[in-house]
Amino acid sequence: MSADVTVDPSDPTPPFEQLRSQLEALITTGVLPRDARLAPVRQLAGDLGLAPGTVSRAYRELEAQGLVQTRRGAGTRVCGGFVAEDGDSRLAALTRRFVADARGLGAADDDVIAAVRAALDAG
Amino acid sequence: MSADVTVDPSDPTPPFEQLRSQLEALITTGVLPRDARLAPVRQLAGDLGLAPGTVSRAYRELEAQGLVQTRRGAGTRVCGGFVAEDGDSRLAALTRRFVADARGLGAADDDVIAAVRAALDAG
Amino acid sequence: MSADVTVDPSDPTPPFEQLRSQLEALITTGVLPRDARLAPVRQLAGDLGLAPGTVSRAYRELEAQGLVQTRRGAGTRVCGGFVAEDGDSRLAALTRRFVADARGLGAADDDVIAAVRAALDAG
Amino acid sequence: MSADVTVDPSDPTPPFEQLRSQLEALITTGVLPRDARLAPVRQLAGDLGLAPGTVSRAYRELEAQGLVQTRRGAGTRVCGGFVAEDGDSRLAALTRRFVADARGLGAADDDVIAAVRAALDAG
DNA sequence: GTGGTCTAGACCACC
DNA sequence: GTGGTCTAGACCACT
Known part of the structure; x- marks a missing residue:
């Protein structure tokens, strides 16, 4: 069921x-909307023939990016829509971490x- | 030899x-100075009775923080003193990532x- | 001088x-035309801060693809234009290898x- | 005990x-049958007094030939018998690459x- | 504990 | 001067 990867x-x-x-692409394009739940680590691992640790690491990096929580x-869920919202937006979370x-x-x-x-000028 | 952990x-x-x-503490306090080389992953793992992957992950997170490179x-080394310098400082690297x-x-x-x-005001 | 990489x-x-x-992109798009000489391994390695073996491997893989010779x-040169020609075209070389x-x-x-x-139908 | 090299x-x-x-000879003659596991890179390197990278390269080239996977x-194993089979045979893999x-x-x-x-006619 | 990749410096072969 | 290969040992990713 989960979106195709x-x-x-x-x-x-x-x-x-x-x-x-x-x-990342599925989330930033909105295919996976705010609060959508990602597949459980072990299920996705089984489906793709990967070790759970591998999926786990992908999720962890997405979390470091502020895309999922x-x-x-309770599983892992998409942290925000694809545009920053009110109080606890993904941008805010990312920024707190950076600061x-x-x-x-x-x-x-x-x-x-x-x-x-x-950095903004350079990029 | 290497500093005690x-x-x-x-x-x-x-x-x-x-x-x-x-x-992190050893680096930010200057006990491990700029360019100091951290113990090889496998050596530190052996000394502490940990799996190499565990040490590796600690090093990786330090890198994401901009503290080591x-x-x-060629091993992993402390990235800078404890103040940002010229061109390719740790702060600059961290900021590029954030941006x-x-x-x-x-x-x-x-x-x-x-x-x-x-975020600066809040913290 | 050499094309930017x-x-x-x-x-x-x-x-x-x-x-x-x-x-590969520079060659197949024609930016690097037939007979163009690639930068010497050690020079490119020095410019990019890589070990010579790393550049060497990239060249070797391009050769396996039939793109350079x-x-x-005497250095390494682009093997053909971006369309197969007469006798000893890159496609022919690649095909001989495959056969x-x-x-x-x-x-x-x-x-x-x-x-x-x-394979043609599948792709 | 692995076959002598x-x-x-x-x-x-x-x-x-x-x-x-x-x-290659051991595989194509069937001495190393389908699914046989090659010696681990580091073990073979140690036995022969070579650097791991040297053995590694030999294995990599065999893989490009479609002989091992x-x-x-999880190690490297002989990819198939010496005749192409069903879906994901060595010939199919080699051909996909070529195409x-x-x-x-x-x-x-x-x-x-x-x-x-x-090329078939020529050879 | 597996293969993969990289570095650094070395020697060899060819033009 | 050019590429090819090797060694020794490091980190990386995966099972």
């Missing part, structure tokens, strides 16, 4: 990354803003 | 996170700046 | 494959033709 | 090729068939 073993891209990028015992990391590096607020401006 | 199996904190946070075949992710969410430049400001 | 260390795709696929001491391999598997001529038809 | 350092043929051709983390490469060269289906016919 496939893994090509002959592709030099590692399976977890094939998975991650396909799921996983709660023990915490940046401060961990000893950066002052102004440094952070400057770095972001620079 | 330990893992307490009775601690509910997962081993990779115990490792990560201890190494790992080059395939890429934020754009992946469809955020415009102004949205990004606004989100960062909000 | 770049390697992104943070891309999960291995460097040799990033290189190979970019060069490399002669010891030899297929026969090595014990396939009869009819088997080979049938397999090719099937 | 040896490497002669005084032979001008590079070690990886000595290995490849011996294994390697699954990450993909040929199309990458811009060849139309008719060109491919013609080239194969020519």
